[in-house]
Amino acid sequence: MRAVLRRLVPRSLLLRNLLGVVAGLVVVVLVLETTSPFRNSQFATMSYYAIAAAGLTVLTGLNGQISLGHGALMAVGAYTTALLLEGGSVPFPLAMLAAAAVTAVAGVVVGAAAARLHGPYLAGATLALAVGVPGLAIYFDGLLGGEQGLSVRSPRPPDWFADAHYFLTAGELGGAKYLAYVGWITLLVVVLLLANLMAGRYGRVWRAVRDDEVAAELAGMRLGGLRILAFVVSAACAGLAGSVLAMVVRLAAPSGFTIVLSLSLLTAVVVGGLGSLTGALLGSALLVFLPPAVTNLGTGAGLTGVQAAQLAPLVYGVVLVVVMLLAPGGVMGLLRRLWRRGINQGGST
Amino acid sequence: MQQFVNITLNGLSQGAIYAAFALALVLIWRATRIINFAQGAMAMFTTYLALTLIESGQSYWVGFAAALVAGLVLGALVERIVMRPVEGGPELNAVIVTLGLFVAFQALAAILFGATFQSFPAPFGLRGFTVGEFTIAFTPFSVFVIGSVLVVMLALTALFRFTDLGLRMRASAFSQEVSRLLGVRVGRMLTLGWAFAAVVGSLAGLLIAGGNLVHPAYMDAVIVYGFVAAVLGGLESPGGAVAGGLITGLALSYVSGYLGSELVTLAALGILVAVLLVRPRGLFSRVAERRV
Numbered sequence: 001m002r003a004v005l006r007r008l009v010p011r012s013l014l015l016r017n018l019l020g021v022v023a024g025l026v027v028v029v030l031v032l033e034t035t036s037p038f039r040n041s042q043f044a045t046m047s048y049y050a051i052a053a054a055g056l057t058v059l060t061g062l063n064g065q066i067s068l069g070h071g072a073l074m075a076v077g078a079y080t081t082a083l084l085l086e087g088g089s090v091p092f093p094l095a096m097l098a099a100a101a102v103t104a105v106a107g108v109v110v111g112a113a114a115a116r117l118h119g120p121y122l123a124g125a126t127l128a129l130a131v132g133v134p135g136l137a138i139y140f141d142g143l144l145g146g147e148q149g150l151s152v153r154s155p156r157p158p159d160w161f162a163d164a165h166y167f168l169t170a171g172e173l174g175g176a177k178y179l180a181y182v183g184w185i186t187l188l189v190v191v192l193l194l195a196n197l198m199a200g201r202y203g204r205v206w207r208a209v210r211d212d213e214v215a216a217e218l219a220g221m222r223l224g225g226l227r228i229l230a231f232v233v234s235a236a237c238a239g240l241a242g243s244v245l246a247m248v249v250r251l252a253a254p255s256g257f258t259i260v261l262s263l264s265l266l267t268a269v270v271v272g273g274l275g276s277l278t279g280a281l282l283g284s285a286l287l288v289f290l291p292p293a294v295t296n297l298g299t300g301a302g303l304t305g306v307q308a309a310q311l312a313p314l315v316y317g318v319v320l321v322v323v324m325l326l327a328p329g330g331v332m333g334l335l336r337r338l339w340r341r342g343i344n345q346g347g348s349t
Numbered sequence: 350m351q352q353f354v355n356i357t358l359n360g361l362s363q364g365a366i367y368a369a370f371a372l373a374l375v376l377i378w379r380a381t382r383i384i385n386f387a388q389g390a391m392a393m394f395t396t397y398l399a400l401t402l403i404e405s406g407q408s409y410w411v412g413f414a415a416a417l418v419a420g421l422v423l424g425a426l427v428e429r430i431v432m433r434p435v436e437g438g439p440e441l442n443a444v445i446v447t448l449g450l451f452v453a454f455q456a457l458a459a460i461l462f463g464a465t466f467q468s469f470p471a472p473f474g475l476r477g478f479t480v481g482e483f484t485i486a487f488t489p490f491s492v493f494v495i496g497s498v499l500v501v502m503l504a505l506t507a508l509f510r511f512t513d514l515g516l517r518m519r520a521s522a523f524s525q526e527v528s529r530l531l532g533v534r535v536g537r538m539l540t541l542g543w544a545f546a547a548v549v550g551s552l553a554g555l556l557i558a559g560g561n562l563v564h565p566a567y568m569d570a571v572i573v574y575g576f577v578a579a580v581l582g583g584l585e586s587p588g589g590a591v592a593g594g595l596i597t598g599l600a601l602s603y604v605s606g607y608l609g610s611e612l613v614t615l616a617a618l619g620i621l622v623a624v625l626l627v628r629p630r631g632l633f634s635r636v637a638e639r640r641v
Binding site for chain 2: 060064066068113116117118119120121123124125127128129131132133135136138139258259260263266267270303306307310311312313314316317318319320321324325328
C-alpha cells in the first residue's frame with residue numbers, strides 16, 4: 001500500500017511540493033465557495049496568521065531563535081502597505097512585495113543584533129521590540145496617524161478575476177471572499193517557498209546551527225550570517241502577513257500590534273509543533289476558530305462580553321504551559337509519535 | 350535647570366522601582382537560569398488583589414501586606430507546579446512556559462478585576478516638597494518608594510550574608526549537585542527563591558501603581574525596563590541589578606523628558622542591544638565572559 005502511494009508521488013521535491021500546493025488551492029476554492037461570508041472573513045484572518053506563523057516556525061523551530069517581536073514586524077508590513085495604498089496609484093501586489101521587502105530590511109537590522117544573542121536574552125530583546133515599536137506610530141503621528149492609525153483601502157477584485165471566478169463557480173465574489181483568496185494564494189506561495197527552503201541546503205544548515213553551534217562552526221558554517229538570513233526570511237513573511245492583515249482589517253493601528261499578537265503567534269507555532277509548516281497552519285486555525293468558541297462558552301456561563309473576550313488569551317496561556325510540560329513537540333509531534341507507533345506495529349505483525 | 354532637577358529626581362524614584370524589579374529577575378536567574386517573563390504579570394495580579402481589598406474598605410497597609418503575602422504564595426506555587434518540570438531542560442522551553450504564564454495571568458486579571466483603568470491609592474502625599482520657592486518633583490511617596498526598596502535590599506543582603514538559610518540558598522544556586530550531596534534540600538531552596546523573588550516583584554508592582562492608574566497590561570513595559578536593568582547589572586549580581594535599575598530609570602527619564610514619552614521603550618531596547626553587543630557581561634559583573 002505504502003509502496004503504491006510512493007510510486008504515485010513524484011521524485012522531485014519541487015514537483016511534490018507544487019502538487020501539494022495545487023491540491024491546497026483546490027481545497028481553498030472548495031472551502032471558500034461553500035462557506036458563508038462570515039466564515040470567508042475568518043479564513044482571511046487565518047491566512048495572515050498562518051503566513052506569519054510559517055515564518056516564525058522557520059526561525060524558532062528550525063534555527064532555534066525565539067522572537068517575541070513578530071507582531072512588531074507585522075506592524076512594519078501593515079504600515080508600509082497602508083502608506084503605499086493611500087494614493088490609490090500603487091497596485092496592491094506591488095504594495096505587498098514592498099511591505100515584505102521593507103520588513104526584510106528591518107529584519108536585517110534586528111537579525112544582526114539577534115544573531116549574537118540566544119535564549120532568554122533574545123526573548124528579552126525582542127520583547128522590548130514588541131513593546132516599543134507601536135510607540136513609533138504615536139511619535140510620528142503626522143505620518144502614521146497616531147493612536148487612530150491609518151485606514152487602508154482594500155483592493156477591489158479586478159475584472160478578469162471576477163470573470164474567471166464567475167466562470168468557475170457561477171457564484172458571487174464578495175469583498176471578504178476576494179480578500180480571503182488573496183490571503184490564501186499568498187499563503188500557498190509562502191508555504192511552497194518555505195517548504196523548499198526547509199528541505200534544501202539552508203534547512204539542513206539551519207537545523208545544524210540550532211542543534212549544535214560548535215559542531216556547525218567547526219564544519220565551516222558562518223553562524224552569524226546564517227542566523228541573520230533565517231531572521232530576514234522570517235521577517236519578510238511577517239511583513240507579508242502584516243500587509244494582508246492591513247488589507248483585511250482595513251486599518252493599521254498601534255492597538256492591533258500589541259505584545260499579545262506576538263505571543264499568539266508563538267502559541268500557534270508551539271501548539272502546532274515547532275519547526276513544522278503544517279503545525280503552523282494548525283496553530284493559526286486555532287488562533288482564529290478557538291476565540292469565538294471560547295467566548296460563546298464564556299457568555300453562556302454568565303460572563304460579560306468584555307470578560308468573555310479575555311477567555312481566549314487565558315486559554316492560549318494555559319495551552320502554552322500545558323503543551324510545553326506535557327507534549328513539547330506540539331500536535332505534529334504527537335501525530336508523528338502515533339504514526340511511528342502504527343508503522344512499528346504494522347511491521348511486527 | 351529646574352526641569353533637569355525634576356527629571357533627575359523622577360528618574361531616581363522610577364529607577365528604584367526598576368531596581369527592585371531587576372532584583373527579582375536576578376534572584377531567579379541566579380538560582381535556576383530562567384528569566385521569569387511572567388514576573389510583571391504576577392506582580393500586576395497581586396497589586397489587583399491589594400486594590401480589591403482597599404476598595405472593600407480595608408486600609409492601604411492591609412492591602413499592601415496582603416499583596417506581598419500573595420506574591421510569596423504565588424511565587425512558590427508557580428515554581429513548584431509549573432517551572433519545576435522545565436528547569437534544567439532546553440532554555441527555549443522555560444522561556445515559553447513563563448510567556449504562557451504571562452498571557453494567562455494578564456487575561457485572568459482582566460476577567461476577575463475588569464480590563465478598565467482604575468486608580469490606585471498612595472499612602473503618602475503626591476505633592477512635591479518645596480525648596481525655596483520651587484516645588485520639586487520629589488514627593489513624600491518618592492521617599493517611601495526609595496526607602497522601601499532600600500529596606501528590601503538590606504534585608505536580602507542580610508539574608509544571603511548572615512543566615513544559614515541564605516547560605517543554603519546560595520549554595521544551591523551555585524552548584525545543585527554538590528549542595529544535594531551536602532544535604533541541602535535544593536528543590537525547597539529553589540521554591541523559596543522564587544517565592545522571595547515574587548515578593549520583591551509584587552513590591553515593585555505596588556510601588557509603580559501607587560498614585561497611578563492600573564490596568565492588566567500596566568506592567569508590560571516594566572518587564573522590559575527591569576530586564577534591561579538586570580542585564581546592565583550583569584544578571585548575576587544583586588548590587589549590579591540595583592545600579593542598573595537606577596541607571597535605566599535616569600536614562601529613560603531623560604529620554605521621556607527631552608525627547609518624548611513614546612520613545613521610552615525603544616530607548617530601553619537601544620540600551621539593551623548596546624549593552625549586549627558591547628559588554629555582554631554587564632557593567633558590574635566580575636565574571637569573565639559569558640555567551641549571551
